[in-house]
Every structure is written in C-alpha cells, then in structure tokens.
Amino acid sequence: MTRVLALCGGVGGAKLAAGLASVLPAADLTVVVNTGDDFEHLGLTICPDLDSTMYALAGVNDEQRGWGRRGESWDFMSALEGLGGPTWFGLGDRDLATHVMRSHRLAQGVSLSQVTAQLATALGIGCRLAPMSDHPVRTCVHTDEGPLGFQDYFVRLGCRPKVERLEYVGATQAKLSRDLQAALSSSRLECIVICPSNPWLSIDPILALPGLRFALRCCEVPIVAVSPIVAGRAIKGPAADIMRALGYTVDATNIGRHYRNLIDLLVVDEQDAESNAAIEALGIAPIRAPIVMKDEAARRRLAKTVLDAADRWPGRAEHPAQKKVFGAVVPQDGAPVAPRSR
Template sequence: MTLANKPRVTLLAGGVGGAKMAEGLAALEDIDLTIIGNVADDEEFHGLWVSPDIDTMTYTLSGRINRQQGWGLADEGTRALDILTTLGEDTWMMLGDKDFGLHIYRTMRRTKGHRPSDIARDIARAFGVKAAILLPTDDRVQTRVKTQKGWLSFQEYFVREKCAPQVDALEFSGIAEARPTGEALAAIADADLIMFAPSNPLVSIEPILTIPGIRDAVKAASAKKIAVSPLIAGKVVKGPADRMMASLGLRADACGVAHHYQGLIEHLLIDHQDADLAREIAALGITVTCSDILMKDAQDKARLARQVISIAMGGKLNGEAA
C-alpha cells in the first residue's frame, strides 16, 4: 500500500452485518471506501423490483435506517400495505410507504432500460451516501433455498417462513450466465484491502464470489484480504447463517468460516470467545486476530473498522505508527 494516499478499501457485503461493517468503515475519513453488495436477494413484489441488501446498505450509510429493525426506513408507515391487504394481496414482505417510493423509482428506470448499476449509484447519491455502492452484476441472479417445502426464493425462506425450514441445498439461479460489472472488477483489482464483511458466507458473500470472474479477480488481486467472522461462539448475531451452515454439513463456527474462505483470505478476525480455534484456523494458512468483534453501537463499528485497516496497513495509517 502507498501510505501517501488514502488506502482503497473494497468491502464485500450483504445483510445487516455487512451494513454495520460498512458504517464503521464509512466513519473513517482516512480511507477510500467502495462496497460491492449482494443482489441475489432481489425479488419482485407487487410489480416492483426490490433489492433488500442494497437498500439496507443505502439506508444505513445515509443515516435513514430503522435502527431497531436494522432494515427499512426510520419513521415509516404501512398504509400502502394495508390497502393491498384490503384488496386481497399477499403482503408478507414488509415494505414501508417511503420504501415503496424507492422501489417505484427503481422499477420505473429498469423498465426504461437503465443499467441497474447506474440506478443504484444515482439512488445512493440522492441519499447523500459518500461511499461507492457497486453491484457485482447487472444481470438477474437469485438465491433459491431447497427445503422440505420445496424450492423457495430467498425472501420466501427468510421473511415468509422466518428461516424455520431446514436448508437442504442452495442455488443461485442465473449466475452461470451473469457477467460481472466493470466497476466491481476494477474495485477489486485496484484495492489495497479487500474485506469480507461479517455477513452470511453462504447467501450474502457467496453469490458475489460465484458471479463468473469475481472469485478469480479476488484471488488475483494484490490487495490484503481480510475477513471478519460473522459467528461468535458458534452463534450468529443476526440471521440464519449458523443454522444454514450446520444443515449443509459445514462447521457452524469461526473455523467453518475460515474453511469456507480458505484460498481467498489471508487474515481472519475472530472473537475472543473463539480464541481456542485460533491454532486450527492458523493451520489452514490464515493468520488470526482475536478481538471483540460484536458491533453494538457506532463506536464499536468504527473501532473494529480501524482495527482491520491497521492490520492491513501493518499497524500504520496515514504514515503514523499504530
């Protein structure tokens, strides 16, 4: 890395954990932040194209997120959903009134043939987000979850079924034909640090990496590659990652995360509660740092972000010793 310039940080992220990590990084003025978000959770509702992970990232970095939920907008209403319910529509997907405005705008522009990457960029700018939020692909890629109820879309599994069914398999519909965006490839190639957010490795990060060309670009990049474990003491802070990993025969702990990212990352931050796994993770060729990785508030997010940057910079930032 060149200490004379701001380190270029590219964050691979999805879900609430990814948005928290992005918020911590965005609080640091001495880095240049780019986020590659997950689009495989996208789905159409009531004729509108909804992009939950990208919207959560946008709402979080603009300061408009509903802090209690971790998703959606603050000071939100549900009058539009109330009318749809009255009209007999299935309204299990929670979409707020102001949220509907964004989905209308996105769908309107998609209908006109505008590039999804351009739409996401313009939305982020309108919301005052300074970091670049990039799509890994402009093509339609959707996570599908196989359960005893059959194949479900991710939102059917996550929202309608509340993650209750056992996950027997995952697939990413359309991913073999998808093409990576030039912006995403450039952000990976030009990065000083590629960071894997504490997002669900299987349904938030894997859909990004599986887009043809993305995984190879990450491997080929000269950047430092660091991940933060989404699991603490074998449990996830939020979401179904631990249950998913266990039901698919993977270790549902920080070591399982390390196995999943082996060959992609050089360094993994794990929680102090998982210190007993450090030696096993190190045997995979991954350097380990034990820390307090739970992000309870803004101070925690910024502290963890700065720790990752310090590790990547060899303990230096802006030319100063850590």
C-alpha cells in the same frame, strides 16, 4: 481510485460498510453488494441487501428492526391488506419510494448500477455503492419442500423448510458490475474486506460470479474477512441455521474453513480465541477483536481493526500462518496462485 473494496450482504455487513465509510475518505471506498436476495414482488424489483447497505451508509436505517428505514410508517401495508394484497413481505411507506424509483428506472432500461448510484447520491452517500452485477442472480434455496426463492424461504416461510443446498441461479451468466471491475483493477487498491454477512447467502452469490475468486487473488492485496459467528451464534439472521443445515458446526473456525484459499486474515471475536490455532492451520491469520457492532463507535472501531490488520499484514509469503500452507494454495476455480507481495 478505490483503496478499499468491501463485499457486503445484508444487515451485519452493512454495519461494517458504514464503519468503513466513517473512517475512510469517500473516494477510497467501494462497497459491492450481494443481489442474490433480490426478487420481484408486486411488480417491483426489490433489492434487500442493497437497500440495507444503502440505508446504513446514509444513516437512515432502522437499527432496532434491523432492516428498512428509520421512522418508517406502514399505511401502504395496511391499505394493501384491505385490498386483499400479499402482506408477507413488509414494505414501509418510505422504503417503497426506493422500490418504486428503482423498478421504474430499470423498466426504462437504466442499469441497476446506475440506479443504485443515483439513489446513493440522492441520499448523500459519498463512497461508491454498487451491486455485484447488473445481471439478475437469484439465490434458490433447495429444501425438503422443493426449491424456494430466498425471500420465500426466509421471510414468507420463516426458514422453516429444511435446507438441502443453495443455488445461485444466473450467476454463471452474470458479469461483474463495472464498479466491481474498476475496484479490482484499481492501482491504489490496498485491501479487500469481506464483511460479516452470511457466507452462504450473502457472500457466496458474489463469489459465484465468473472469474471473481481468481480476480480477488490476483489483486495481491490482503483479503480480510470478519466472522458473522460469535460464540457459536449468528449475530443476526439465519447464518447459524444455514450452517447447521449444511452439516457444519456453528463456529468461527468453520467460517475460516469456508473462506479457505481465498482470505488471508479472519477477524474473530475475543470470545472465540480458542479457534485461533485451527484458523492458523488453514493458512489464515486470525485477528481477535470485539466484533459485535452495537453502536457507531463499535462500527468505527471494527473498521479500524480491519484496516490496521490489513496494513500490518506482511504479505502471504512472509506471514508465519500462511508460510506453512502456502504451497498447497490453489484457488477454487483451478488456476494456480502466484506468491503475492506488496
């Protein structure tokens, strides 16, 4: 029975997931991953966020490159180029085994949850790793050059087109994966962690699943987010660009604003101390900590910070920052929220 549910996107989120896995007993952790970045390429179903998280949890990820497997080789890509195939999306020789296995199993009718569990087990991952849904959700980036699949926008076009809005195609028809449902209804659940992934590209597709925002609030456990923005910059990836494109100032306060009415605590970097008052005004308790995860020690430290903060959280009705705004809290899908107690 899960004690901690982590919602996770790509690289930054995967690091914290790995940190949580290293400080928690395996049975206590469920990591649920965004599938909005998934796409079909060369006939293969590729799940970049699931792979980044899986490789990080298995300790086989390439930390330097930021994606894919460590000690990777690229002979497939060079042969593909020689055959006139598309080379804009990098597929390492080892990484390809994941894509081929997964695509084959999916074509056989096995669910993405089952395939993910099989691959994770084969790689020695002890905690539960699951996609947010077994139904396809595809993030569409509406830009000044028209609508683009996320990987088209992010990888093929290098984030050059101007983002106008994001759409999570398929989300309203998708159901929560069984592991996500199980974690939400776990009687032992103590904490929900929103990993430092891109809120718009990695977390919002998860939150767009029908009923999830309401279900998260109904769990009556603290929801702790970790800011992916440090000192006005994204640690990795296009989060800052996306924030600017959508008209936001790139700072930790706007991460809090984005998660307003959803999270109870927001872990921000020590460099962003000046945002504390603004975050408190949102009804969110700010936690200051070093949040850049440069090595395993830093990942473990941040994981402990998150779990400790959740552990010390007195409940929404008790927390001074939340007391002030509590009456006004209504979740985005319209249902009123009852006061929570632990």
